Amino acid sequence: MSGTHWLFGDQLGPEFLRADGAGGPARDAPVVMIESRAVFRRRRFHRAKAHLILSAMRHRAEELGDRVTYVKADTYREGLREAVGSGPVTVHHPTSRAALALVRSLDHVTVLPPRGFLVRQEDFRGWAGGQRGLRMESFYRNVRRDHDLLMDGAEPAGGTWNLDHENRERPPRGARTLGAPPPYRPREDAVDEEVRRDLDRWEREGDVAFVGRDGPRRFPASRREARTALRRFLSHRLAGFGAHEDAMLAGDDVMSHSLLSSSLNLGLLDPAECVEGAEAAWRAGEAPLNSVEGFVRQIAGWREYVWQLYWYFGEEYRTSNALGHTAPLPDWWDELDADAVSARCLSTVLRQVRDTGWTHHIPRLMVLGNFALQRGWDPAAVTDWFHRSFVDGYDWVMLPNVVGMSQYADGGRMTTKPYTSGGAYIDRMSDLCGPCAYRPDRRVGADACPFTAGYWNFLHRHRGALSRNARISRAVHGLDRLKDLSELLEQERDRGEGPP
Template sequence: MTTPHWLFGDQLGPHFLGPGPDGADGPGRDAPVVMIEARSVFRRRRFHRAKAHLVLSAMRHRAAELGDRVRYVRAETYREGLAKAVGGGPVTVCHPTSRAALRFVESLDHVTVLPPRGFLVAHEDFRRWADGRDGQRLLQEDFYRRVRRAHDLLMDGDSPAGGRWNHDHDNREPPPKGVRALDVPAPYRPREDAVDEEVRDDLDRWEKDDGISFVGRDGPRRFPASRREALAALRRFAEHRLAGFGAHEDAMLAGDPVLSHSLLSSSLNLGLLDPAECVELAEQAWRSGDAPVNSAEGFVRQIAGWREYVWHLYWYFGEEYRHRNALGHRAPLPDWFLELDADAVTARCLSTVLAQVRDTGWTHHIPRLMVLGSHALQQGWDPAAVTDWFHRCFVDGYDWVMLPNVVGMSQYADGGRMTTKPYTSGGAYIHRMSDLCGPCAYRPTDRTGEGACPFTAGYWAFLHRHRERLEGNPRMTRAVRGLDRLRDLDELLEERAERGDAAP
């Protein structure tokens, strides 16, 4: 009899069954499949309700596709569910995406762990590259070029397409003045079905009778929950939205949170899409003249560059990385932030982005980094708590995704091991890259007084607090020296102290 294969809830695409890449070991094509819905996951942490809905809907849609081949078990824990599904019999599973899950499956004598799937680069290949850096920083750009060459992505022979490896310079345009939304076709939106209705009924019952609590709102499902839906979303992006993606990749509009972004991160991280098919379709769009090179390259860099880089750093840096706190930030997250209470916030940029998270469980990378993450950094919030918040509150958030992104990129808690400087700014950046500052009660140019922008004041307070550490950083020296020109620094710091962790 063929050994059953266990699919975790983020291993839902066809590439998690059958032989692996290049014929690597994998479950038999017709192997029985085990899927376990463990309610304890939702007891341990307070997830966004839309995220819980998406994951459960995706799992149940996949089970319906597999039909009689799958044994779908609903249990309190994974251990209990696995016992119900296979007893003590042998089972295979692809390498899980979190350290906790890997420790668990490796502790079970009857479980055989197969290599990871859903990524372009093998662990051993990344480790060889990283170990060979001989103490140099593991720059994402260097890794990205290696991936491009190895997979022949956007290459013209030995040269990068368009003559440059990185077209980021062309992808930092502010939004066009006076527009409420970009003039691009709408993204793919799925239609809910009976599976979604069942999931919503179950979540309602859990909240009412089982003491399970969620945060955020569960409106109509916005993200794919099946392979068919994910492929439709990918095709719509490549055919109708990729062309306009690049230029305004970093822009923000209050009335258009999606802009030209792909909305494919949750599908990739659920395993509904394989990264190879995403980047290949983007390259096809460029080669056929349907998308400019800066848009195709920007999208490819997000997946073959950043996503791969973050995945491998999660494993390469080790468990100790989780506890890094180089800046000594210890402040707890305030209730208004934990509850996604956008209505308690006056600052329009932060209120707008927090409402997007509350209502959808998603916002694109610049609001995450330069609004939510920047505010947390300026306030000195505990980076472990910030990481947990991002993990729980975003539909595409998983441990491997958020740990490097938040600890390293957003909160600079690793002291520069991943990035060359802290990613934070005053209100001027937000004003330049968005339409969020105009109607705001605060003014991006003001550091003190009733109209003081919390990001502008927060930026200077952050530099002051960490002056000794940052003034030796070549990328921060000029900014830190700017503190000496601030005649109102004492007033700024006093006002910040009085405000504390109140909603800005």
């Protein structure tokens, strides 16, 4: 297929230039990359995220040398017109509906199949058509079989598909850190200096505004860095990943997590090399099965599932709001103002996001998402916040994760119950509650935990709908045993939208 090949900013690995019979660009085709200022004007992104994306794009352009035309323009349309005029262009299927609509609206652009994922969309549709419910566990097992991942013949390695029950250990008592070997840390270079100068200038000019801090870059911005980060994780950190996968420590935000999500979502790593590398480590006796299966499930299971649901559910999924939540995000949340918050768990996680643009999946779901759900915030606004605030956040990532998993706004199309809890869960799985001004076992009073009070208030607010949900109905019926329910509800009405 002739013409120039267009690389979006999340299509930066070699896979997106591979010419083969599976719908790739022409061999040695010239490349165009477009840095659109309008993208950063539309949303108030985390500064570290903007830095990472631009650094990764410019590093890729350096690698491609004379083969690439790198255009800095106001919009993609303007940049493409400047680079190729009306000449023929190919592009791999973009990762957002907006970008796909754009490229399909251009007569001279041919859209090639998506890359960067294990499962083809047509294969997912075929699987989904035969299911009574689109549950991740069933999908994950199907992926394992089809790709021969952690399989012993027709059976799962170790005789069990899912070892999640082995990956829920509390953090070690009294430990400030998990003690895992440190993750790979990239070194900034002249490209990063240039990016930081440009972002500073944009902010001075008042053209673009950011949130959060742009400290030393923590995440890979090149294929070489991403491969080094993957090797470091597989050889030094994977073995200790599983057991404390769901734990949280105030002084250890990364624990044994891989920190590879941003590299996968920029296209710098291919999911196959990640899961196959993890399986190879297990078969070589270098990592236990529970750690390897947990990591494989994150990528071959959850990541693939979220990508497929983004396209399968359709654009109307974006406006799902089964619980009727409409409250706006408060300013302290939008500004990542961790210092305004007294609740130690929430303050700690907001600080992590403010300073790095990242925190692992349990703080995202059971601290940030849990708080937003209990307060009844507009799920579309919550989705946008997660998209803007995380270095690995993209439309396809956050829409199912937030609307379906975190905010239960789809009414159960994706998950079987709302993911909400009181302070007891956070206390059990972290060291965050000990020094806190609030007590996780108190639901009323000056020291009432905002999560514990919020949990019961949430169940009361949605008693009618949730009493019919088998997985949470028992807790809903527990409302009738609360002698202080009226006091709790009045307390929550008085709390307002101020920081807890």
